[in-house]
Amino acid sequence: MDDTLEDILIWQPAKSGKYTAKEGYNAIVQMQEGINAEQNLLWEGIWKNKIILPRIKFFLWRLINKGLPMAVHMHSRFPNFSPMCQRCYEDNEFDMHCLFFCENSRQVWFASTLGLKVNELPLQIGEALKQIMEVLDDYGIQLFTATVWEVWKERNKAVIEHTVFKPTEVLKRVQAITTPITMDPIQTLPVQHIDEGQEVHDIYENGWQVVMDASWDTNNRAGCAYIVYDGGLLHSVGMHSEPLNDPFMAEAKTLQESINYMVEKIGVSHITRTQFFSDCNNLVQAVNNCDIEQLPSWRARGLVNDIIKMMEDMQLTATLHYAHRDAVQQAHVLANLARRKNMQLSGQLHWQLQQEEEIRDVIDARFFQRVQQAPP
Incomplete structure (x- = not known):
């Protein structure tokens, strides 16, 4: 073995061993081939929806693709990590339990104006999101996605900072997100750094x-x-x-x-x-x-x-x-x-x-x- 040779980085998915944006895109496409077609349609619908805030879209993308650090996901990587829900200790914390079935989360949905019947939801997160969003209007979708997002944030605060999960605070923050500033009708004077055609x-x-x-x-x-x-x-x-x-x-x-x-x-x-x-x-x-x-x-x-x-x-x-x-x-x-x-x-x-x-x-x-x- 020649000790004079230097180590080099190799991008294995590419035949040449060199990474390019095109090779990266192809690798992602291959990774996505196993995803259910209905799930892809759900994600496309979320991505194209102009009502949902960008940060919530990113959160939903992670949720659909099992990318959130819930207890069952952490347990699969670190066996010593408990898969139990750290709020109720009644079930493993998978996505549907975390956001809908846990008693804390149920309290939020019970008080929400959406009137969501948690007990009737499917166990698969993609199916649940699709079933709910199909029957909602634009405001309902905005309200629903904001609530899911705020439930997750409050869950993180409760688990990481060891605070009490507060459904009332979740609802207040949801209302703040879904009650935008009243600016209609509005006229703005031309300002040079606002792009032409910007909504x-x-x-x-x-x-x-x-x-x-x-x-x-x-x-x-x-x-x-x-x-x-x-x-x-x-x-x-x-x-x-x-x-x-x-x-x-x-x-x-x-x-x-x-x-x-x-x-x-x-x-x-x-x-x-x-x-x-x-x-x-x-x-x-x-x-x-x-x-x-x-x-x-x-x-x-x-x-x-x-x-x-x-x-x-x-x-x-x-x-x-x-x-x-x-x-x-x-x-x-x-x-x-x-x-x-x-x-x-x-x-x-x-x-x-x-x-x-x-x-x-x-x-x-x-x-x-x-x-x-x-x-x-």
Whole structure:
């Protein structure tokens, strides 16, 4: 044996021993040949569905292909690893038990608005998913897939961190996912880094979104409010009242406060995508065009100029969009509350608002709907 020869890497599936993208694709195709044709159809239907979030699609792909680290899968690789469900200790933890049959998971489905009868589901995960999704409309599919995803996340938290599985928390997070930010009808000003032809829902899929509005009366009292979403999920709420000279000043002040909150409290940077939405077209035009000469209020020149500089500091990742009044209605009602009742909240996290019934009902009644009916 010649000791002078160096070791080399060889890609065994390829005749040449060299890996290429084509050889990798062919290997994957060969691996998939044994998969049931119906399962392939199920996966294709999930992949092409525009309602299901991308991260949930990836999770479902792993689920269908037995790629999740459930106890029975771990046991097959590490015999000393117990195949039992670490939540109920009543059965082995395979995919259907984990997501549907375990008592904790049953509690979620019992309280869900889907009305899913867990006892009637087949034992095979692919058949179960196909049977359920075939009878659901788009919203139902979104709700169902989000629930499966959140059950899995809560299971991981319970098993890995040794916490109590909380069905109510699962339902709250599902509601947050399936209750997207109300942005229809919406018009956005042309922004150079948003690709031409990009759909509106694509714009909100990642990053931060801040919806704002102001309320002003002839006593020079103004209310300002902003609602912050993280990838379309409700994150926090800010609102306050103060004396301002005119309604345009109130709108500008609201934008300034929301930018300050995102930079100082959230900590967004020039690499974090942040979108601000206002129904004040004059303000949006002035900031986007860096033009303070045509403002409806001369008092606001200095304030708007400061806002322009703040947006520039955030570079191209921060954009300001014009939205119809319907799209900022929730922020408008909160601004009215702040003006009339002198309410002050500086970026209050959504889960801290549970006792604030007026605010809770305004932001999103569905998101904060009572889930205490779920079994403990």
